[in-house]
Amino acid sequence: MKTPYEILDVAAHADDSEIKRAYLQKVKDYPPDREPRQFQAIRQAYEAIKDRKSRMSHDLFTLPAIDFDTLLDQALADAQLKPLNDKQFNALLRASLEDKTFVNGSAPVDPS
Amino acid sequence: MNETIIGIDLGTTNSEVAVVENGKVRIITDGDKKILPSFVGIDDNGDILVGDAARNQYLVYPERTVKSIKRLMGQDSRIDLGGQSYAPQEISAIILKRLKTIAENHLGHPVSKAVITVPAYFSDAQRQATREAGEIAGLEVVRMINEPTAAALAYGANQTEAKHMLVYDLGGGTFDVSVVNIQDGVVEVLSSHGDNHLGGDDFDQQIIDYLLDHLQTTHQIDARNHSKAMARINRAAERAKFQLSDQPYAQIEEEYLLEHEGAAIHLSVELSRMDYENMIEDYINATLDALHIALKGAKLTASDIDEIILVGGSTRTPCIRERLLDEFGFEPHGEVDPDLCVALGAAMQAAMIGGQQVDTVLVDVTPYTYGTSAIGTLNGEFYPFMFVPVIHKNSVLPIRKTEAFVTSYDQQDVVEVSIYQGEDPDALNNIKIDEFRIEGLQDVEAGNVITLTLDLDLNGILHVSAQEKATGLEKSITIKNALSRFENTALDTAKQRITSLFGHLESDPAIEAEPESFEAPEIEAARALITKAESFFDQASAEDKEDMVNLIETLTTGIQSKDIAGLEEPTEQLSDILYYLQS
Incomplete structure (x- = not known):
């Protein structure tokens, strides 16, 4: 999967x-x-990446695209043993922002 | 050989047709006339009249003359004309057919494809109706582009400097305003707003009401039920409006307007520009409000705008120029012909679609937000019809967006999906443009994920699909306004009906000379589709491929037997499959 910088053929430090x-x-x-x-x-x-603000949020969240369910299963499996690490937390947060099932609390999130 | 695609501005009051020839764009004239008045009528012999002839008979036979049909496009109304009843699409088709003939006479060969402009603020239903009008007229509408965008394209083609432009487009029946960025050969619309029922006709109506009041107070007479008198009052109001564009007063004189208790009634009254401008002030204020919404949508202020271009005959109203001068501190541009630039832009875009080398590329946006309703909250309280926007206003076209939703109770086996157009957080305050159900969902607890995909194409037409995520159970539709939409067979009937109206008028020797070389556009489209489908075999699933092979077989049989009506359904089905494979 190409990054926006690659798609537009611009350097990572290009300006607006x-x-x-x-x-x-x-x-x-x-x-x-x-x-x-x-x-x-x-x-x-x-x-x-059109302005500084969008570039910042893009550069901060350049996690690979993972299927939400896989991510959730993995996080829940890990959660039995230890708290989420930052990367997992961010990924979950991001997924939750995109998926209303999670926000509404309707998805089977509770590990117990 | 590339097929010629013509560009058409189908206006409320006037229509024009243009084409790019040898790299140059030009309006196609009918004799020496560049403008075809958007009037349709039936004469004494039952023959169809279009343009000036129909406009001229309007005074004498208002009951068999139709004007401003564009205002009814997309509505479920019927128009009586010479004892027959017509849909708005059919009346528009008569105008389009005339424009098609004008183009064919000029080019010397048949034309079957067109780019037609529509107001940016035209709704989905109005766009569908416009496309249908084209089909009835025998024109495949290869693209609909927004009028202010077309004007910006015509103007922007020879711009070398980067600039922000505001297009203020006030026509006979519609108002649009667009903010455009022109840079490096790209005309990029940043935002659009408007009102699809505001235009010069409303200004006329103010004068008409004034004249009717005058007749009421001076002669105690209500002229509303006298159709001939009303036609004259209409015409007089329009003339007064024109005069007031360059004179401070207009004298309105209509002698022997009607008879009342044996006495002839004459209309004689003076209207000052100042009084006229007071009459239309609310309308002008509404356009300026829309203008500020467009600026806000583009995240710009008045001081960021480098140029203003005026489009549409109604922008000749002097107070509009004054108000814009007050607002921006400089005069709108005068070089562009407000009547012709839309058709010129349409022809330029037609050339681009037809594969000709063009220097300017267009990027347009949708002026509407589209979304659905879901259980949620409104003002902090539980509410079952919360509006959930999926495609936002001023998104660049084409655009495809998916949102996930969940079922709300256990064993829910059906979901009803409503699609709305609007900005209000309460879905019920927006315009519902369609609804459908997905039935037979799997027997599970609440929380079954349903994805909804909205896909808005370059014509501003919405395609919707919804899918049960776990099973892939899917329902997809193209928004078809149930009220105004023709069924396929009805469209064919309308086409034949309108064609027969023209009858002998259509026999142009240049066209009849080579009957064999010209294939029905349906057959041509089917051939092209087959070629395209074959190129998609590699990426199609086994199931899709089987469907495709079957449809190609049906189409081939239809082409051989020239069964044009029979081609329609398989063509549509195959296009749908290709559409989903492509996206």
């Missing part, structure tokens, strides 16, 4: 205007009318 330029160039190469799929990937990449 460099990223914008690279995005616009990619849009010209892959116009939404001709290449809707590529365009959507380009647009998502741009949204992820």
Whole structure:
């Protein structure tokens, strides 16, 4: 899976205007009318790193995409023995933000 | 050879058609006329009239003349015309058919594809109706683009400097405002807002009401039930509005307007620009409110805007320019022709879709938030219809978003999904655009995960699917406004009906000369689809592949026997499969 920086062909330390330029160039190469799929990937990449704030949150949360259930099972299995480590906690937090089942408390979270 | 795709601005008051030829974009004229009034009528012989001829007879035969049909698009209404009843799509199709013929006469060959512009703030139902109008007219609508966006494209094509632009588009019946960034050959819409029932027609109506009041007070007469008098009052109001664009007063004189108790009633009244501007002030205020919402959506302020372009005939109203000057501190741009730039932009986008080399690329957004309702809280209290936005206003198109939901009680075997358009946290205050059920869910406790995917395409048309995560049980629909939507067979009937209306008027020698070289667009589309489907075999599951093979077989048989009506269903099914394989 490519990072947004790779998709837009920009260096990891690129600034706002460099990223914008690279995005616009990619849009010209892959116009939404001709290449809707590529365009959507380009647009998502741009949204992820277009300004300092989005870059910070992207760079902080660059965990590999893991299936929520696998992650949960793993965390729960580990939880029998020891508290969650930071990485697991962050991953769970992130997953919970994306998945309403967890927030609503309807998913089988309770290990007991 | 690349097939020519024409660009059409289908307006409330006027329509235009344009094309890119030899790399240059131009309006196609009918004789020397660049503009086709959006009027449709039936003459004494029962023949169809479109454009100036229909507009001219409106005064004499208002009962068999239709104007401003665009205002009814997407609604479940019928229009009586010469003893027959028509859907708004059919009346619009008559205008489109005329534009198609104008283009064919100019190009010397048949045309079957078009890019049609719609107001940015047109709803899903209004967009669907526009596409249907195209189909009835024999035009495949390859793309619908937003009017202010088309105007920005026409204007932005020769811009070299990066700038922020505001497009203020006030037409006969609709208002849109868009904030656009133009940079490095990309015209990027940052936000759009509007009102799809606000336009010059409303200004006319204010004057009409004023004239009716005047007749009431001076002659104690109500002219509302006299259709011929009303047609003249309509026309007089529109003329007065035009005059007030460059004069401080307009004199309205309609002699022998009607008879009352044996005496002739003459209408004679003066209207000052100041009084007129007071009449329309609320409308202008509403456009400025929308403008500020658009600016906020783009996260910009008035001082960030480098240029304003005006689109639509109603922007000739002087007080609009004054109000914009007050707001931004500079005059709107004057170079762009407000009547023609939308059609020019449509033709440029048509050329891009048709594969021609173009220098400017368009990126557009949706002006609407789409979502569903779920059990949740509203103002801190339990509420069963909490609005859950899935696609947010001003998202870049195309966009696909998935949200997960859970069943709320044990053994729940059915979920009802409602799709809403709007911004209110209470779903019931938004516009419900469709609903469907997924039945036969597995027999489990509450918490069964259902994913909902909303997919908004480049035309601004929404596709929805929902899936039970554990079993893959799925239901998918394209939002089809149940009220205004034609069934497939009805669409064919409408097409034949409208075609027969034109009858002998359609026989253009240039087109009839080569009947063999021209294939029905349905057949052409089916052929293209088969080729495309074959290229997807590698990535299709065994089950999908089997379906695809069967559908290709049905299509091939249909093509051979030229069974055009029979092609429709398999074409749609195969397109659906490809659509999901692609996304």
